[in-house]
Amino acid sequence: MMQSLYTASTGMLGMQTQIDTTANNIANVNTIGFKKSRAEFSDLMYKVMSYAGTATSDVTKSPTGIEVGLGVRPTAINKIFSEGSLKQTDNQLDVAITGRGFFKLELPDGTEVYSRNGAFKVDDNGSMVNSDGYKLVPEIVIPPDATDISIGTDGTVTVVQPGQTQATQIGQITLTNFINPAGLHSRGDNLYLETDSSGQPVEGTPGVDGLGVLRQGFVELSNVELVVELTDLITGQRAYDSNSKVITTSDEMLQTTNNLKR
Structure with a gap:
């Protein structure tokens, strides 16, 4: 199975977490004393196909290696205590x-x-x-x-x-x-x-x-800034769409492979 299917699924789940966090911020834009949150992420482990520094000949070494990332995961939802108006x-x-x-x-x-x-x-x-x-x-x-x-x-x-x-x-x-x-x-x-x-x-x-x-x-008042939150909402939605397209593309590639037998 193509790794890109699972990698893109972690991206979709991560962007859903960001959108959920942004939605909560927007919902509380008029809540007295409310403090907004920010979703934070980190990349997952890497599949190493070739380590950097591996010898490619008697006198040369690979300068970069080959490492393929396996996706993303949420690491924190940070509460921001900046002052509201x-x-x-x-x-x-x-x-x-x-x-x-x-x-x-x-x-x-x-x-x-x-x-x-x-x-x-x-x-x-x-x-x-x-x-x-x-x-x-x-x-x-x-x-x-x-x-x-x-x-x-x-x-x-x-x-x-x-x-x-x-x-x-x-x-x-x-x-x-x-x-x-x-x-x-x-x-x-x-x-x-x-x-x-x-x-x-x-x-x-x-x-x-x-x-x-x-x-x-x-x-x-709440320290939520609607312009910032709406921008985050748009970027989160676009990233979610992009990850879904990766899954679609991977599926089409698998279908092409299956059709080789015909």
């Missing part, structure tokens, strides 16, 4: 991160997760939570009679209550950073889980030790 909302509970870092949230079972989505709300107890009701850590409780909420660039949360002339500090939003954010596990719902590859979480005050600062009244 900021959108002003004028919502006092919307907070965007400018720079590095994640908000830490707590699931109902106590698991700690991390997110760049700062579109917060308050639950029935006044706690700041995300859209799914997961509490911000450390917990911040907004008094029910608060007339104004202020979140500083360093994460300081203050409120003004009736009868007061000065704001009262009620909490501090912290950020968490990882040495390798691309190693985080994507849980869905704009949430990430720590892994051995991400490194240990390092928590700190916004604006200190390389952490980003906070912007109240803004949300961070």
